Amino acid sequence: RRSLLVGGGLLLSSACSRQFAIPGSAAETDRPLPIPALLDARQQGQVIALSAQAGRTSFYPGRPSDTLGYNGSYLGPTLRVHRGDEVKVAVTNRLSADTTVHWHGLLIPGELDGGPHQLIPPGTTWRPNLPVRQPAATLLYHSHVHGLTAEQVYSGLAGMLIVTDQEEQGLGLPSDYGVDDLPLLIQDRQFQDGRLVMPAGMMTAMQGRRGDTILVNGAPNPLAAVPNRLVRLRLVNGSNARIYDLSFSDGRGFHWIGTEGGLLERSVALRSLTLAPGQRAEILVDFADGRTVSLVTGPDANASMMGMMGSTGMMGGRSAAAGPTSTMTVLRFAPRAMANSGARTSAPDLLVPRVRPDPTKAVRRRRLVLNMGMGGMMGAGGGMTLTINGKPFDRGRVDERVRLGDVEIWEVSGQMMKHPIHIHGVHFDVLRRDGGRPDLLDQGARDTVLVKEPVELLIRFDQPASTAPFMYHCHVLEHEDNGMMGQFTVS
Ligand code: C2O
Numbered sequence: 027r028r029s030l031l032v033g034g035g036l037l038l039s040s041a042c043s044r045q046f047a048i049p050g051s052a053a054e055t056d057r058p059l060p061i062p063a064l065l066d067a068r069q070q071g072q073v074i075a076l077s078a079q080a081g082r083t084s085f086y087p088g089r090p091s092d093t094l095g096y097n098g099s100y101l102g103p104t105l106r107v108h109r110g111d112e113v114k115v116a117v118t119n120r121l122s123a124d125t126t127v128h129w130h131g132l133l134i135p136g137e138l139d140g141g142p143h144q145l146i147p148p149g150t151t152w153r154p155n156l157p158v159r160q161p162a163a164t165l166l167y168h169s170h171v172h173g174l175t176a177e178q179v180y181s182g183l184a185g186m187l188i189v190t191d192q193e194e195q196g197l198g199l200p201s202d203y204g205v206d207d208l209p210l211l212i213q214d215r216q217f218q219d220g221r222l223v224m225p226a227g228m229m230t231a232m233q234g235r236r237g238d239t240i241l242v243n244g245a246p247n248p249l250a251a252v253p254n255r256l257v258r259l260r261l262v263n264g265s266n267a268r269i270y271d272l273s274f275s276d277g278r279g280f281h282w283i284g285t286e287g288g289l290l291e292r293s294v295a296l297r298s299l300t301l302a303p304g305q306r307a308e309i310l311v312d313f314a315d316g317r318t319v320s321l322v323t324g325p326d327a328n329a330s331m332m333g334m335m336g337s338t339g340m341m342g343g344r345s346a347a348a349g350p351t352s353t354m355t356v357l358r359f360a361p362r363a364m365a366n367s368g369a370r371t372s373a374p375d376l377l378v379p380r381v382r383p384d385p386t387k388a389v390r391r392r393r394l395v396l397n398m399g400m401g402g403m404m405g406a407g408g409g410m411t412l413t414i415n416g417k418p419f420d421r422g423r424v425d426e427r428v429r430l431g432d433v434e435i436w437e438v439s440g441q442m443m444k445h446p447i448h449i450h451g452v453h454f455d456v457l458r459r460d461g462g463r464p465d466l467l468d469q470g471a472r473d474t475v476l477v478k479e480p481v482e483l484l485i486r487f488d489q490p491a492s493t494a495p496f497m498y499h500c501h502v503l504e505h506e507d508n509g510m511m512g513q514f515t516v517s
């Protein structure tokens with residue numbers, strides 16, 4: 027077995043950690059929403075320095091936990107880059123383990139991608155120059171060392187990456203960072219006596235690490251002070267495994283304006299939004315009525331599978347009182363009068379036109395099946411077999427070879443539960459779901475979508491990956507670490 031201390035030294039706990047109450051945590055607190063520091067590449071002279079480091083974080087007062095972060099103790103700064111620029115990044119690894127930094131959603135060549143092939147050994151610095159050649163979007167960056175991704179991300183190695191461009195700026199959307207344009211990195215974590223613990227054991231390999239507490243930008247159930255007008259929320263699901271079903275506690279509607287790949291062509295009026303691990307969404311919410319309101323999540327879309335395991339005692343008896351099978355508060359918003367930023371007060375209908383590839387130009391179909399093999403579960407190896415097309419990840423094997431510039435259709439399906447499939451180096455369109463039309467929430471340029479029933483993804487491969495391949499994998503990080511990943515070259 028692995029040592030009890032992993033990553034930054036978080037103590038592993040069994041999945042059956044007992045429920046407990048932090049003084050004041052059951053009631054709503056007025057802990058303000060932390061806003062990660064903003065490093066704008068232009069203001070930094072196109073040089074961004076990140077240091078992956080260990081630290082201590084008090085998620086609850088007086089109860090420090092060992093954590094990891096970039097330039098700090100937990101999570102990292104928000105990086106803002108501009109379309110058309112080239113940004114020099116220097117990532118220094120001050121940890122005692124290997125790490126990598128993957129620019130999730132950035133369309134760049136394979137050797138800059140920060141996946142498992144761009145290892146940064148302890149004490150060294152990785153210096154990729156990142157060309158920014160894509161529309162404005164909300165992305166993220168995170169550790170991607172094969173076998174340690176889940177633990178390092180859980181411990182804190184993740185941050186937001188914002189791409190901006192003139193088209194987006196011309197729309198007059200709320201864009202005052204941290205004021206009416208809020209970064210919301212949402213993660214569930216398990217706490218014991220107010221300290222972060224890392225669930226371990228067989229069940230975490232199977233369904234991913236989940237927790238009884240939701241953090242936003244590293245704070246449990248915080249309160250965000252917002253102006254009493256239209257506000258833009260950049261929602262990032264940075265959880266290892268939990269799927270959120272987000273809505274407002276008073277049932278108010280909102281406008282969905284952006285996906286992983288950037289702004290939609292038209293805004294979509296919604297009352298709820300599903301966000302799987304790795305997915306992002308931008309929404310506009312009107313707080314003009316001045317009322318305090320919560321963003322809440324319904325049960326995890328995989329809750330029925332977890333319920334089944336719970337009933338057989340496989341969940342280790344964790345209560346459903348707080349956790350993935352219950353409705354939970356994500357954060358609260360307290361609107362107040364603030365100076366007007368000049369941003370628009372109503373959501374625009376038309377956003378950014380986009381040309382998607384012509385499906386009739388697709389030259390090839392490939393099929394990926396995300397498998398969960400129950401067979402070896404009780405075996406000597408102790409783990410279950412997680413694979414794609416029956417093969418667990420092997421960094422020495424190239425699974426698919428794609429020609430640069432080709433359009434293809436990939437049909438992806440998953441077994442046993444819903445899996446967020448993520449493909450590096452591309453944005454794609456969902457052509458069909460379960461043999462029919464895609465869902466309303468499937469639209470736009472995507473890099474991560476939930477699958478169980480087959481989906482058909484229309485993909486154009488514009489980024490080369492010959493010296494180092496791109497990954498495709500389930501973004502339940504424990505699935506990825508345990509083999510549900512493959513790699514492809516583009517040349
Ligand atoms: Cu966000 Cu391959 O990962």
Ligand code: CU
Nearest residue numbers: 129130131450
């Ligand atoms: Cu990625």
Ligand code: CU
Nearest residue numbers: 445500502505
């Ligand atoms: Cu999965």
